[in-house]
Amino acid sequence: MGTAPTLDFESLRREHTADLRSPTCRNCDIVREIAFCADLTHEEIKRLTTVRCHASLPANFTVFREGDEVDHVYSISAGTVKLYKLLPDGRRQIIGFLFSGELFGLAVEGAYVYTAETVTATQLCRFTHRKLDTLRDEIPRLERRMFSMAVKDLVAAQEQMLLLGRKTAREKLATFLLRLSRRQEQVGLPSSPVALPMSRADIADYLGLTIETVSRTFTQLKRDATIGLPASGHVLLQDEAALRELAEGT
Amino acid sequence: MGTAPTLDFESLRREHTADLRSPTCRNCDIVREIAFCADLTHEEIKRLTTVRCHASLPANFTVFREGDEVDHVYSISAGTVKLYKLLPDGRRQIIGFLFSGELFGLAVEGAYVYTAETVTATQLCRFTHRKLDTLRDEIPRLERRMFSMAVKDLVAAQEQMLLLGRKTAREKLATFLLRLSRRQEQVGLPSSPVALPMSRADIADYLGLTIETVSRTFTQLKRDATIGLPASGHVLLQDEAALRELAEGT
DNA sequence: CGTATAGTTGATTAGTATCAACGCTAGTGG
DNA sequence: CCACTAGCGTTGATACTAATCAACTATACG
Numbered sequence: 001m002g003t004a005p006t007l008d009f010e011s012l013r014r015e016h017t018a019d020l021r022s023p024t025c026r027n028c029d030i031v032r033e034i035a036f037c038a039d040l041t042h043e044e045i046k047r048l049t050t051v052r053c054h055a056s057l058p059a060n061f062t063v064f065r066e067g068d069e070v071d072h073v074y075s076i077s078a079g080t081v082k083l084y085k086l087l088p089d090g091r092r093q094i095i096g097f098l099f100s101g102e103l104f105g106l107a108v109e110g111a112y113v114y115t116a117e118t119v120t121a122t123q124l125c126r127f128t129h130r131k132l133d134t135l136r137d138e139i140p141r142l143e144r145r146m147f148s149m150a151v152k153d154l155v156a157a158q159e160q161m162l163l164l165g166r167k168t169a170r171e172k173l174a175t176f177l178l179r180l181s182r183r184q185e186q187v188g189l190p191s192s193p194v195a196l197p198m199s200r201a202d203i204a205d206y207l208g209l210t211i212e213t214v215s216r217t218f219t220q221l222k223r224d225a226t227i228g229l230p231a232s233g234h235v236l237l238q239d240e241a242a243l244r245e246l247a248e249g250t
Numbered sequence: 251m252g253t254a255p256t257l258d259f260e261s262l263r264r265e266h267t268a269d270l271r272s273p274t275c276r277n278c279d280i281v282r283e284i285a286f287c288a289d290l291t292h293e294e295i296k297r298l299t300t301v302r303c304h305a306s307l308p309a310n311f312t313v314f315r316e317g318d319e320v321d322h323v324y325s326i327s328a329g330t331v332k333l334y335k336l337l338p339d340g341r342r343q344i345i346g347f348l349f350s351g352e353l354f355g356l357a358v359e360g361a362y363v364y365t366a367e368t369v370t371a372t373q374l375c376r377f378t379h380r381k382l383d384t385l386r387d388e389i390p391r392l393e394r395r396m397f398s399m400a401v402k403d404l405v406a407a408q409e410q411m412l413l414l415g416r417k418t419a420r421e422k423l424a425t426f427l428l429r430l431s432r433r434q435e436q437v438g439l440p441s442s443p444v445a446l447p448m449s450r451a452d453i454a455d456y457l458g459l460t461i462e463t464v465s466r467t468f469t470q471l472k473r474d475a476t477i478g479l480p481a482s483g484h485v486l487l488q489d490e491a492a493l494r495e496l497a498e499g500t
Numbered sequence: 501c502g503t504a505t506a507g508t509t510g511a512t513t514a515g516t517a518t519c520a521a522c523g524c525t526a527g528t529g530g
Numbered sequence: 531c532c533a534c535t536a537g538c539g540t541t542g543a544t545a546c547t548a549a550t551c552a553a554c555t556a557t558a559c560g
Binding site for chain 2: 509
């Protein structure tokens with residue numbers, strides 16, 4: 001997995017920020033797009049703004065590694081991030097793909113519990129844990145919001161356990177495609193040509209399969225006219241009903 | 251999965267409470283053992299006490315089902331509970347085994363996201379979601395505590411994804427046994443004769459295996475003198491180093 | 501004591517992994 | 531501008547782990 005090493009966040013910020021900044025992030029006073037600020041008042045957002053700092057990172061950039069000492073919490077402004085855990089012999093399990101608006105960097109006992117790596121070019125906002133703790137005390141709604149985000153992640157993790165433990169390769173892939181499709185809908189994009197920013201290797205490590213099995217299963221679904229593969233990185237959902245049946249395991 | 255149907259909690263409470271009540275739970279004013287009350291002051295615990303209500307349930311009792319309308323949050327005073335999700339064709343994934351001091355019943359959009367069933371005879375405390383919400387507003391530390399519990403569960407769920415997606419049957423079982431062993435240590439019990447209150451079917455559905463594979467793997471580990479099986483429901487960890495190597499996948 | 505349930509063991513199958521080769525695409529340098 | 535190369539993705543042949551099907555044993559229960 002030819003991954004760039006973790007670099008100094010600050011230098012990266014200077015190096016890559018210019019060309020990747022989006023309009024909403026150019027000026028530091030608009031942070032509503034940050035997920036856990038969504039419900040806050042203007043006043044509260046202002047407070048948050050003072051402690052945040054953002055950067056744009058290239059694809060395949062390691063933000064932090066499992067076991068690293070925790071310093072910051074990150075929020076994705078734009079782009080895609082993958083979180084994963086490794087076994088000593090290199091076997092990898094991707095815990096989740098995160099998109100714009102999602103938060104990561106939670107940890108136990110001062111160490112990150114997974115590695116975080118960008119999939120595409122990505123813009124991140126980050127806060128120190130210390131400052132976030134202070135803010136949580138000052139803004140009770142923030143605490144509540146972070147709790148419900150943790151619950152949301154927990155529910156997703158449990159759904160993924162069902163997938164990993166009990167679904168077949170076809171069912172896993174169908175579930176995966178429908179999830180991405182649903183997410184696109186939520187962001188106001190069309191549900192059907194699903195964008196796959198991640199590689200086959202990433203998909204395999206997310207679904208508990210091998211690259212080859214993922215590839216073969218794509219081919220099978222295409223042969224069955226359930227999906228179409230118009231271009232690399234894009235999947236057409238031709239028969240959503242069939243996909244749903246597969247995903248639910250009926 | 252010959253499961254008793256969900257019964258009325260209140261009638262069960264009356265029916266089973268007498269013989270199952272533990273000394274610590276007999277009087278309603280000691281609730282320190284409830285996990286999310288651990289850090290609270292005496293005053294705060296008193297407040298909680300007024301809204302709680304407890305019951306003792308027999309083994310294999312369904313507390314609630316996935317999809318049921320949410321009413322309560324439960325805390326285990328004594329016993330073991332399993333949480334699971336089902337696919338329409340009956341395939342089952344156990345999300346977790348919970349023990350004394352743990353909380354369950356979190357939900358999204360008013361519906362439980364998993365089924366909860368007792369493994370052994372179990373004592374539960376329960377609170378209505380409504381009352382808990384009120385208390386969370388009144389006791390900020392409670393909110394913080396619930397957040398860190400959710401994070402703990404999330405981290406455990408991510409660890410389980412690695413197990414389900416990337417570990418072999420032997421590695422899965424070794425990991426499982428070591429977890430139970432570690433938990434016993436934390437409660438002050440010896441680490442070695444590990445108690446297995448759950449059936450082979452439950453273990454299989456937790457590890458993403460079949461009953462037969464679990465049984466065969468137990469036999470293999472016994473043959474290798476890694477574990478001993480002195481009596482049904484108990485496992486002796488004869489070679490913890492070997493188990494740890496297996497669990498870490500080295 | 502007989503029956504039901506849980507657990508073990510064996511034989512065979514099936515699904516996915518592994519090993520290997522090949523094609524496609526994109527980026528590089530002449 | 532085009533050949534060259536590297537990396538990603540696909541496809542094929544084979545191996546292997548765990549599932550399935552089946553029989554049998556041990557344990558708990560009435």
